[in-house]
Amino acid sequence: MLGSRFFWKLYASYAVLVVLAVSVVGVLTSRRVGQDLLESVERSLSNRATLLAEVAVPALAGVGGDRLQDRVEQLGRDTRTRYTVIRLDGTVIADSEENPSGMDDHGSRPEVLDARQEGRGVSTRFSRTVAASMMYVAVAVRRDGRELGFVRAALPLTAVRQRTAAVQENVLLGGLLAALIALAIGLFVTRRITAPLASMTVAAEAISRGDYQHRVRGGSNDEIGTLASAFNRMAVQLERRMETITEDRSKLLTILGGMVEGVVAVDRDQAIVHLNAAAGRILGVSPERSLGRPIWEVTRVRQVSEAIAHTLTEAGEVTEEVALEVSNQERIVQLHGARLDNGGGGHVGAVLVLHDVTELRRLERVRRDFVANVSHELKTPITAIRGLVDTIIDDQEMPLTVRTDFLRKAQNQAVRLSLLVTDLLTLARLESADGIVEPERLDAREVVGRSVANFRPAAEARHLTLDVDMPQEPVPVLGDPEALELLVNNLLDNAVKYTGEGGQVNVRLASAEGMAWLEVADDGVGISPEHHDRIFERFYRVDQARSRELGGTGLGLSIVKHICKAHHGTISVRSTLGVGSTFEVVLPLA
Ligand code: ADP
DSSP states (O other), X not given: OTTOHHHHHHHHHHHHHHHHHHHHHHHHHHHHHHHHHHHHHHHHHHHHHHHHHHHHHHHHHTSOOTTHHHHHHHHHHHHTOEEEEEETTSOEEEESSSOXXXXXXXXXXXXXXXXXXHSEEEEXXXXXXXXXXXXXXXXXXXXXXXXXXXXXXXXXXXXXXXXXXXXXXXXXXXXXXXXXXXXXXXXXXXXXXXXXXXXXXXXXXXXXXXXXXXXXOOOXXXXXXXXXXXXXXXXXXHHHHHHHHHHHHHHHHHHHHHOSSEEEEEETTSBEEEEOHXXXXXXXXXXXHHTTSBHHHXXXXXXXXXXXXXXXXXXXXXXXXXXXXXXXEEEEEEEEXXXXXXXXXXXXXXXXXXXXXXXXXXXXXXXXXXXHHHHHHHHHHHXXXXXXXXXXXXXXXXXXXXXXXXXXXXXXXXXXXXXHHHHXXXXXXXXXGGGSOSOEXXXXXXXXXXXXXXXXXXXXXXXXXXXXXXXXXXXXXXXXXXXXXXXXXXXXHHHHHTSXXXXXXXXXXXXETTEXXXXXXXXXXXXXXXXXXXXXXXXXXXXXXXXXHTTOOSOHHHHHHHHHHHTTOEEEEEEETTTEEEEXXXXXXX
């Protein structure tokens, strides 16, 4: 606080005032006292001269007064005053300190000249006779209206000067003491005034550093106390506002952080103000390291920096869909840019929302392809049936054997159509939420046993060996029995279909590591590696013609995959072209 400039300004002004006031009072007082002393000396000399005048009248009038010199000397000794009796012509006839006969003409002395004029004269000067500064007071002596001469009383001023000096000394000492006391009080008062200000400064600095809990200790009822409480109220408000802002900010950051869409906010110079986690993922950059850097430096994706530049300079809104190449992966991203208005017609930057629609577009494509495939798949048998039926109707003369053959072909196509529709319905049911009925606890051995029994006649018809290997104890799984049977049926159907006459099909069920393992292996045509991933797609067939000829719909493995997924399981294939295939399903045990 002693270092505070305000303190010293206040205290210095106060000190100057005190010193000035004490000096003025001191000087005026000592001058007044000096004057008073001189005036009282003058009055007393005047009185003494007047008294002596009575005594000197006879001598001055020339009617006696022989002993005047003695009386004057006596009076001079008694009153320690010099007396001089002067005739009208200036001759000294008596003097208390000198022999009058040796004294020169006193008629021209200033006090005497004044007394001659006005009856009384005063003069202060240095007397060579007594070698000291003296005050002379002369009065005219009159009798019956006639001027007779003058009586003069004089005193050395040394005593007066000494008393004046003593008084001045006292005034000086008193003034000094008063000034010291006043300065000490001033120090205390100034400190009381500036201390709250200093503590307010400390508090303001603390608040500006972010310590919003800092308060000023006030207490006094004056304006400074009021200021301190106003300051504290302001600090409370500020603390609350900051809390709200921090809360809002963290809410906003949480929302932005949790968003699937990428959000990039930049200032007017395109420097990044915020980049959320999703934007970091889409653009392949680190949100932390992007802050404060210009967008074109952070990402090399040209379309993004262009969209931002466009948003900032042009109309303010940009919406476009672009294909971005990030970490060697093509992604389709919808960009939506908008300017951040400052509320006064201008803008403070821009925000760009990045919506990764790659998956959406892929699904759209899959759905489109699917519809096209379904239409095509449905159209083929319908066209065939129409052709056959039309021919039969048109050709009345057709031999019975041909007609029967045509009808059988039409029947086959109708069966195929029915299989296709059944598979499509199954797939649709599996894809919808209620695809799997309430799962129940069942023994996988029973499901596999039923399915194998279904296919035994078909296998025998093709002279295939169908071997089954199942454990002694039950293999409990949680699932939909019909769906699981359909799963095994489809795998067995394929194994039987794609294995030549006299081949071998092995079905193996086992439980290990909390999982049920089902393997359907054949030594049939096999599948070359490039098809392994795709055979689970809808309508994907390695060999279109063969599949159709064998009555396949191209949906079997797709259904298998969906059933596996619905039961939290997986399906995989190991296969070598011309050697055989093994499909492996793994489901969690109940
Ligand atoms: P499809 O009705 O044509 O059999 P799937 O979805 O069941 O349709 O199978 C897709 C394709 O995978 C089949 O067209 C076939 O080319 C191939 N495939 C499936 N299972 C086998 C298998 N056991 N051996 C050889 N190829 C198979």
